[in-house]
Amino acid sequence: MKSLATVRGEAAVRFEKNFLFWSTDGSGSWPLSLALGAPDEKEALTNFEGTARWARQWMDLADSLHIVTAQRLWRTGSQLIPTHIRFISAPELAAFVGRAKEWNRAIERLQQLAADWPAVQPLDRKTFIRLVSLSSLEWQQTRQFMRWVERHPTSGLLPRQLPIPGVDSKWFETHRALCTALRRATAGDEQEGFGLRILEKLLTLRVLDPQLRAGLAGLGDFSAEPDVLAALGWHPRVVIVCENLQCAYSFGDIEGAVVIAKQGYAVDVLSRLSWLASARIVYWGDLDTHGFAILNRFRSYFPRAESILMDETTLLDNRTLWASEPDQNVQLLSLLTDREQAVLEMLRSSTYGPSVRLEQERIPWDVVEGAFERVLGQ
Numbered sequence: 527m528k529s530l531a532t533v534r535g536e537a538a539v540r541f542e543k544n545f546l547f548w549s550t551d552g553s554g555s556w557p558l559s560l561a562l563g564a565p566d567e568k569e570a571l572t573n574f575e576g577t578a579r580w581a582r583q584w585m586d587l588a589d590s591l592h593i594v595t596a597q598r599l600w601r602t603g604s605q606l607i608p609t610h611i612r613f614i615s616a617p618e619l620a621a622f623v624g625r626a627k628e629w630n631r632a633i634e635r636l637q638q639l640a641a642d643w644p645a646v647q648p649l650d651r652k653t654f655i656r657l658v659s660l661s662s663l664e665w666q667q668t669r670q671f672m673r674w675v676e677r678h679p680t681s682g683l684l685p686r687q688l689p690i691p692g693v694d695s696k697w698f699e700t701h702r703a704l705c706t707a708l709r710r711a712t713a714g715d716e717q718e719g720f721g722l723r724i725l726e727k728l729l730t731l732r733v734l735d736p737q738l739r740a741g742l743a744g745l746g747d748f749s750a751e752p753d754v755l756a757a758l759g760w761h762p763r764v765v766i767v768c769e770n771l772q773c774a775y776s777f778g779d780i781e782g783a784v785v786i787a788k789q790g791y792a793v794d795v796l797s798r799l800s801w802l803a804s805a806r807i808v809y810w811g812d813l814d815t816h817g818f819a820i821l822n823r824f825r826s827y828f829p830r831a832e833s834i835l836m837d838e839t840t841l842l843d844n845r846t847l848w849a850s851e852p853d854q855n856v857q858l859l860s861l862l863t864d865r866e867q868a869v870l871e872m873l874r875s876s877t878y879g880p881s882v883r884l885e886q887e888r889i890p891w892d893v894v895e896g897a898f899e900r901v902l903g904q
Contacts, residue, residue, distance in 0.1 A: 527580045528563035530587075533611060536560055538623040541616075545625075546654045548616040549632045558619065559594065559610040567600045570607075584608035591622070632658045635665060642669065643712035653707040660704075667692050668701060672708060680721040688722075698722075726751045729795070730771065730787045734780040738762060747775070752798045762805050764902060767793070767824065767831070769811040770887045773894070780902065791820055797827040807831040808901065813841055814883030815855040818870045822859040829861070835897050838869050841884055843893075851883035 528536075537560060548554050562584060570577040584593055585608060594610040613619040620629035635657055639646050649657065660668065670690050675681075685698035709715045728749035733739045738760060739746050763782025767789070768774040774787035786796065796802060809824055809831050811817035817836060825831050854874060862870060873882055 527565055527569075527577065528561075529580075530583065533560055533562060534623055537611075537613075537619055538625075541619055541623050541625055544616075545629075545632070546649070546651050549629065549636060550648060550654075552616075554616060556616075557592075557612045557614045559612045561610055562608050564596070564607050564609045567598070570598075570600065570605070581606075581608055584611075628658060635660075638669070639708075639712070642673070645712070647711045647714075649711055650707070653704065653711070656704045657708075663692065664701070667697065668705060668708070671701075671705060672712070675709075675720040675722070676713070678721065682721065682723050684723050684725070726753075727792065727795070729755055729789070730774070731755060732774055732777065732785040732787070734766075734777055734783040734785060735762065736779055738782075738784065752795050756799050756801075758801065761801055765802055765805045765807050766898075767796070767807065767809045768886075769817070769820070770885075773810070773887055776891060776894075777898075780898075783902070789820075791823060793820060793824040794827065796824070802828060808834050808898075809836075810834050810886060811836065812883060812885050813869075814851045814885075815870060815873055816851070817886075818859055818862060818866060819855040819857060821866070822861045825861040832901070833863075833866060834901055835886065835889060835894065836869070837865060838872070840889070840893075840897075841869065841872075841878070841882075844884055844889055845878075847888040848879070848882050848884055849888070851881045854881060 540558070540560075544554060565573075565577050565580075585595075585606075587593060588608075592612040592614065593608050594612055595606050596609045598605050598607050613622065617626065617629055620626050632654075639657075657665075667690065671688070671693055674688065674690055684695070685693070686695045688694075705720070709720070729752055730747070730749045732747040733742060733745065741760065762784045764780065764784075766774075766777070766783060766785045768785050768787050769790065771788045774785045777783075777785055789796065807828050807830065809821050810833070811820055813836050821831070821833055821836070851873075856874070859867070859870065872878060876882070
């Protein structure tokens, strides 16, 4: 016998799974019925009071919801039992699970999108969710931005120069992925720059080798555009890719080594640095599912990249420093080694607890130094 909360949870799962399809093209088989887990005769007679209380709870909702009932003939007599809840439309189900405002917002925005760009193609799920999650002001700004760049396809302006209220460089970086996806859906345009002048994200680099620093007039750490770094005429022996900036700045001198910091999932840009191909590359990230996902992406460009401090021993030796990973990466990661894959599966399957993670900046620095000394021989 299912409670109201249980059935609402089941309905919410159905809604979440079908939100895009129901709102985009009205697909779905209606009415949609969900079973209430009605008891059989044995269960009803064994728990007579509980059954009566359960049935009364559902029958009390019959004025506001479509509750399907059935007359059951039992040895003690007949009884009217609720068996299903029936929804005649997606908006009705959305209201039942508390998503009515979100449903109405989705329908309104999809209609506006079609009115502005009649040839718009179906949105993928990620783009759809982003579209619906925008505030009213953000959606208004997004439509204004899309119309403006359509009229000025080669403006060459910086985002902060756009004559659109509220649209500046921060707005552009926050909404760039959504606008790119919408541009693709509305105009079939794969160009991500919108004809704007986009300043490239700078790479942060530390030079750990004294001789390499001498060749840069003593410059030890700096940020520069990828093409500037690609033009450096050097060949470091070791390149350490370190996600955490504080950790990157904690390294002392290491012969022949440089550190590139804080790239996250944007490690793709490192493929433009040709001198990485001749170096030994060591990747050190958080010991969590996203850390392994970034390593996997990095290996698609640099297959020889080694990981460090991303093993089971490091995880277990620092148990008291664990934190919780709020949103795990669930993608297939095919470029990890067997040992890395084993740790990843432990994290995903909650072998040591739910959503365990070990952030790299929590690991004691003497442990870090010891690991690098063993790996690099210094």
